[in-house]
Amino acid sequence: MVAKIIYDENLKMFHLSNDKISYIMHVDHHNVLTHIYMGGKVRNLSTLGIYPKFNRDFEVNPEEVGLDYRQFSLGILPLEYSGNNSGDFREPSLIIRDQEGSTVNDFRYIDHEIFDGVSQIDGLPSSYVEAQDEAKTLRLYLFDEALQHELVLNYTVFNNQPVIARSAKLINKSDQKSVIYKIASASVDVEPGDYDLLQLNGSWARERMVEREAIHTGIKKLDSKRGSSSHHQNPFIAILDKHTTEFRGKAVGYQLVYSGSHEMTVEKDPYQNLRVQLGIQSTGFEWNLSPEESFQTPEVLIAFSNQGINGLSQSYHDFIKQHIIPRKYAEFERPVLINNWEATYFDFTEEKVFDLVDKANELGIELFVLDDGWFGKRDDDFSSLGDWFEYHEKIPNGLKNIADYVHDKGMKFGLWFEPEMISEESELYKNHPDWVLHDVNKRASRGRSQYVLDMGRQEVRENIYTQMIEILDSIDIDYVKWDMNRNISETYSAALEDNKSGEANHRYILGLYDLLDRITSRYDNILFESCSGGGGRFDLGMLQYMPQVWTSDNTDPIARLKIQYGTSMIAPINTMGAHVSASPNHQTGRTTSIDFRAAVAYAGVYGYELDITSLNEDELASIAQQVRFYKENRALIQTGTFTRLMSPFEGNQVAWSIHNDNKMLLFYFEVLNEASKPLHKIKPMYLDPDVKYLVKYEGSEFEAYGDELMNLGIYIYPQLKNDFSARIFEITAI
Ligand code: DGJ
Numbered sequence: 181m182v183a184k185i186i187y188d189e190n191l192k193m194f195h196l197s198n199d200k201i202s203y204i205m206h207v208d209h210h211n212v213l214t215h216i217y218m219g220g221k222v223r224n225l226s227t228l229g230i231y232p233k234f235n236r237d238f239e240v241n242p243e244e245v246g247l248d249y250r251q252f253s254l255g256i257l258p259l260e261y262s263g264n265n266s267g268d269f270r271e272p273s274l275i276i277r278d279q280e281g282s283t284v285n286d287f288r289y290i291d292h293e294i295f296d297g298v299s300q301i302d303g304l305p306s307s308y309v310e311a312q313d314e315a316k317t318l319r320l321y322l323f324d325e326a327l328q329h330e331l332v333l334n335y336t337v338f339n340n341q342p343v344i345a346r347s348a349k350l351i352n353k354s355d356q357k358s359v360i361y362k363i364a365s366a367s368v369d370v371e372p373g374d375y376d377l378l379q380l381n382g383s384w385a386r387e388r389m390v391e392r393e394a395i396h397t398g399i400k401k402l403d404s405k406r407g408s409s410s411h412h413q414n415p416f417i418a419i420l421d422k423h424t425t426e427f428r429g430k431a432v433g434y435q436l437v438y439s440g441s442h443e444m445t446v447e448k449d450p451y452q453n454l455r456v457q458l459g460i461q462s463t464g465f466e467w468n469l470s471p472e473e474s475f476q477t478p479e480v481l482i483a484f485s486n487q488g489i490n491g492l493s494q495s496y497h498d499f500i501k502q503h504i505i506p507r508k509y510a511e512f513e514r515p516v517l518i519n520n521w522e523a524t525y526f527d528f529t530e531e532k533v534f535d536l537v538d539k540a541n542e543l544g545i546e547l548f549v550l551d552d553g554w555f556g557k558r559d560d561d562f563s564s565l566g567d568w569f570e571y572h573e574k575i576p577n578g579l580k581n582i583a584d585y586v587h588d589k590g591m592k593f594g595l596w597f598e599p600e601m602i603s604e605e606s607e608l609y610k611n612h613p614d615w616v617l618h619d620v621n622k623r624a625s626r627g628r629s630q631y632v633l634d635m636g637r638q639e640v641r642e643n644i645y646t647q648m649i650e651i652l653d654s655i656d657i658d659y660v661k662w663d664m665n666r667n668i669s670e671t672y673s674a675a676l677e678d679n680k681s682g683e684a685n686h687r688y689i690l691g692l693y694d695l696l697d698r699i700t701s702r703y704d705n706i707l708f709e710s711c712s713g714g715g716g717r718f719d720l721g722m723l724q725y726m727p728q729v730w731t732s733d734n735t736d737p738i739a740r741l742k743i744q745y746g747t748s749m750i751a752p753i754n755t756m757g758a759h760v761s762a763s764p765n766h767q768t769g770r771t772t773s774i775d776f777r778a779a780v781a782y783a784g785v786y787g788y789e790l791d792i793t794s795l796n797e798d799e800l801a802s803i804a805q806q807v808r809f810y811k812e813n814r815a816l817i818q819t820g821t822f823t824r825l826m827s828p829f830e831g832n833q834v835a836w837s838i839h840n841d842n843k844m845l846l847f848y849f850e851v852l853n854e855a856s857k858p859l860h861k862i863k864p865m866y867l868d869p870d871v872k873y874l875v876k877y878e879g880s881e882f883e884a885y886g887d888e889l890m891n892l893g894i895y896i897y898p899q900l901k902n903d904f905s906a907r908i909f910e911i912t913a914i
Contacts, residue, residue, distance in 0.1 A: 183316040183337040185294045188225050195225045200342035201484050211288035213260040215369045220486050240267045258369035270455050271447050275361040287322035287331045294318050299334035303690050305724035306479040307345045307503040314339050328354035342484045343499045351474040360467040364459035365477040372452035374422040380414040380746050385734035387411045387715040388746030390829050395448050403443040407668025409719035415442045416750045431485045431492040434458050438478035439721035440689035466682025497752035504720050509727035513814050515546035517787035522761050526553040539792045541589040544807040548586045549594035562629050565601040566608030568647035583655050594659030599644045601630045615640045619672040627666025636687030641695045664712040696725040728755050728785050735761035736768040737780035741828040754818040758784025772904045774799050778806040779906035786810045816840050846909040850900045863893035876910045
C-alpha cells in the first residue's frame with residue numbers, strides 16, 4: 181500500500197502509515213510533541229495511546245502551568261525529541277548553549293507540512309526516491325521561544341516498506357551565536373517492557389559480531405569515536421521483545437546513515453520507559469551556529485518487523501536496494517573479480533599481473549583489480565599515499581598498458597585508491613605538510629604509519645580530486661576500490677578558527693561525502709567498492725555512493741561465517757564483497773578446502789584473492805567450476821531474498837538460504853566434525869508449499885513438495901565427514 185500521512189486536527193495527532201507500519205504522534209495541550217506508537221499497522225487514529233497526565237513526585241512542572249498544577253511533567257511523557265535541562269531528566273536529544281551560557285532547551289510544536297517524496301538532506305547521504313509518489317514526508321516545526329531556535333523534524337514513510345526515515349535540523353533564528361554540544365538524529369521513547377538489545381561490535385578482521393543482551397535500568401551507550409563508523413561498533417542497534425527470535429516476534433531496528441563517529445544510547449528509566457537515541461558522537465562535538473545558520477543531522481532508518489530479526493533484516497535489505505544504493509545496482513549483476521592483494525601484496529611486476537590476468541581469464545573471472553602499490557613509489561605501507569600518479573619503475577609500460585591487456589581479454593579492469601590519506605614520504609606531504617589533520621600543537625598520531633588528510637578543506641579535496649580524475653579520465657577503468665586504512669585522531673583542523681575544533685570530525689565526513697559525490701557522479705560507468713581495512717566503514721552512508729563494500733580483511737571462511745552472518749543484519753548480500761583466498765588462510769592460519777571457501781563466499785559479491793598461478797590442476801578445475809556455478813546463480817544470489825537459518829554464534833552448524841520465486845540455494849555448514857554425531861536435518865523456509873521442487877546436491881537428486889521440505893526437512897545424509905565442511909542444495913521449482 182502506498183504511504184499515507186494523516187493529520188487529525190481535532191485530535192492533534194499525526195499518523196504515518198502504509199500496509200506494514202504505523203507511526204503516531206500527538207501534540208498535547210502544551211504543544212509538546214509526544215510519541216504514541218511505532219509498530220505494525222493500525223487502521224485508525226485513536227486517543228488510546230495518549231499518555232495520561234498525572235503527578236509523579238520529584239518530577240517538575242513547567243512554569244507555564246502555574247503554581248497548583250502538578251499533572252504535567254516533561255520527564256514522564258513519551259517525547260518525540262527531548263529538550264535539555266527543562267524538566268525531563270532522561271537523556272537529552274540535544275544540548276545547545278546560548279550566548280549567556282544557558283543550556284535550557286525546550287522545543288514546542290508550532291506547525292507542520294506534508295509533502296510527496298523525501299526530505300532533501302543537503303551534503304549528507306540519505307534515503308531517496310526516484311518518483312515523488314514513492315514516499316510521503318511530514319515536516320514538523322518546533323520552536324524554543326527563549327532560545328529563538330527552530331527545530332525541524334523530518335519523518336518519511338515509504339510505499340510498502342516498514343521503515344521510517346527520521347532526521348532533524350536546527351536553525352538559529354536569534355541574533356546571537358549559539359553552540360550545539362549534542363544533536364541526535366532521532367530519539368524514540370518506547371513503551372515500558374522487557375526488551376533485549378541487539379548490537380554489532382567487533383574489531384579489524386572480526387567485524388559485526390552479533391551480541392544480544394537484556395536491557396536493564398540505566399544508560400547503555402554504544403559508540404565510535406574513531407572518526408569512522410568503525411569495525412568496532414556498527415551504527416545499528418535493534419530493540420527486541422524478550423521472546424523475539426530470528427523468525428518470530430517484534431523487532432525494531434535503528435540504523436544511522438552516517439560514516440563518522442556516532443553514538444547510540446538506550447536508557448531504561450526506573451519506570452521502565454525506554455529511550456533510544458542515535459546520532460553523531462557528542463563527545464568532543466561542538467558546533468557553532470551563527471544567526472540564520474542551520475545544522476542538519478544525518479538520517480536514521482527505523483525499521484519494524486513482527487517476524488523476528490530475519491524479517492527486520494529482509495526489510496532493510498529491500499529498503500537499501502530501493503532507497504539507499506543507486507537503484508540501478510539493485511539488479512545490476514556484479515562481475516566475478518580477482519584482486520591481486522593477497523596474491524602479491526606490494527610485490528608485483530607487470531609479468532606477474534599479466535600471468536594472473538591470463539589465468540583468471542581462463543577460469544572465467546570477469547574483473548581484474550590491481551590493488552595497493554601502483555602509484556608514487558609504493559613498495560610497502562610507509563610511503564606514497566597522496567601521490568596518485570603511476571609508479572613507472574614498477575609498471576614501466578604504464579597502467580594503460582595493463583588496462584588494455586585486461587580489456588583485450590574481454591575482462592574488466594579495476595584500480596585501488598586510498599584518497600583520504602597521506603604518507604610522510606610523499607610529494608604531497610613535502611608540498612603540503614599542513615594538510616595533515618593535527619591539533620594546534622601539531623600533534624598527529626600515525627596509524628599504519630600514515631596520516632589523515634584534512635578532508636574538511638576544499639583545497640585538499642580539490643587536489644585529490646584532480647589527481648584521481650587524471651588517472652580515471654585517461655585510463656579505461658571499470659571499477660574502483662576506495663580504501664581507508666586507519667582511524668582518525670587529533671581532529672583539530674588548522675583551517676578552522678580557534679574555537680571550532682569540535683567541528684573538525686563532522687566536517688571531515690561532510691568533505692568526504694562531497695568528494696565521493698563528485699567522483700562517483702562523474703563516472704557513472706565505474707563500479708565503486710568501499711573499503712576500510714575491510715569492513716571498517718560498512719555503513720549506509722558509504723553505500724549511497726558505493727553499492728558494495730569489502731566486508732572484511734579476514735577471508736578465512738570460518739571467520740567469515742560469523743562476519744557475513746552479522747553483516748546480513750544490516751545490508752543485503754549484494755553489497756558484501758566475499759572472496760576465496762589462499763589456504764592456509766593469511767589471517768587465521770586455518771587450512772580449509774577450496775570448495776568450502778567458495779561455499780561461504782557465494783553468499784556475497786563473489787571473487788578471488790589468491791595467487792591462482794600457483795595452484796594445482798585440481799584446484800584450478802574447482803575454481804573454473806565455482807565461477808560457472810556463481811554465474812549461473814548470480815541473478816538469484818544478488819537479487820534474491822537472503823535468510824539466516826542457523827547461527828554461527830550459537831553452535832557448530834550454520835545455515836542460510838537465498839531464494840526467488842523459482843529457485844532456492846540452501847547452504848549448510850558444519851564447523852567441526854564430531855564422532856557419533858546426531859543425524860542433523862535442515863528445514864528451509866519460504867518455499868511454496870504447493871509447488872513441487874527438484875532438490876540437487878553432490879550428484880544426488882530427489883523431488884518433493886514445498887510443504888514436505890519445510891516441515892519434514894532434509895537429512896544431512898550422508899553425514900559430512902570433515903571439519904569445515906559444507907553442503908549446498910539447489911532447490912528448483914518444477
Ligand atoms: C586494506 C584492504 O582491506 C585490503 O583489501 C587491501 O586493499 C589493503 N588495504 C591494501 O593496502
